[in-house]
Amino acid sequence: MSKQTPFSVCGESLMSPMHICGFFDSREQQYEVIIPYIMEGLAANDKVINILEGNRHGEHCRCLxxxxxxxxxxxxxxxxxxxxxxxxxxxxxxxxADKMYDMLERNLLSASRAGYESVRACGDMVWALKNLPGTDELLAYEASLNVLTPKHSCSLICMYDVSSFSEDTLTEVLLTHPYVIKNGKISKNKHYLEPSAVKSGISDFVSKPLKS
Incomplete structure (x- = not known):
């Protein structure tokens, strides 16, 4: 287990490492949660990583x-x-999934070598709606992050637009996150399953449509 470091999200004081699923029903709700989280991280000299569609970068930077x-x-x-x-x-x-896992791990190790005590990352998962090759590895990837995060001082928020993803997909995604943000509040996820348990259900997941 890595060193625990404090952080806040949705007004709650928590400790990393933590893998969080963020369910949002609007862009405004998303920013209400992540802006304070990002600002606190920058003030605390944490490494902050945001991943989102390239065509959103201008809007995102203006908001920051x-x-x-x-x-x-x-x-x-x-x-x-x-x-x-x-x-x-x-x-x-x-x-x-394996390449993305490796890329994220390299970024976490690089941040540690650069002297950052912790990393805060937000990833917008809308890319999965494009159904490109390999998208069926989404659940396996999310489950694997529960193996990665305990090794590093980090908090990772995977952001899902509840109006775009199918209910089945959101239900499956929920199983892979120990904590969940919903309606602007964060709570421990009672539906969370350990990575090994999630993997046993991947064959059922991949046949389901991601988009509602």
Missing amino acids: ADNGISIAETMASGQLEILASEDTYIKGGEFA
Whole structure:
């Protein structure tokens, strides 16, 4: 188990490492949760990583700047990274769970070597709705993060738009996160299953449509 470090989300004081599923019904609700989380991380000298669709980067940066975050300064120092889904989750036009796991682990190790005590990462999972090759590895990937996070001082928020994903997909995704954000509140997830238990149900999951 890595060193525990404090962080806050949804007004609750928590300790990393933590893998969190964020269910949001609007862009506004999403930002109400992640902006304070990001701002606190920057003030605490945590490494902050945001991953979202490339066409959202301009809007995202404007939102951060409107809340007093110096985009140029924090990105130049390397403390803030804003990455594109197209260069991470679906690099090369496909999703590969093992490659994404390795990329995230490299980023966590790099942050530690750079002197950051903790990493805060938010990933928008909308890329999965494109149903590109490998998307059926989504559940396996989410489950694998519960093996990765305890090894590092980090908090990871996987953000899902509840109006876009099917109810079956959201139910399955919920099984892979120890904590869940819903209606702007965070709680321990009573439906969480250990990675080994989740893997046994992957064959059932992959046949289900992701989009409602």
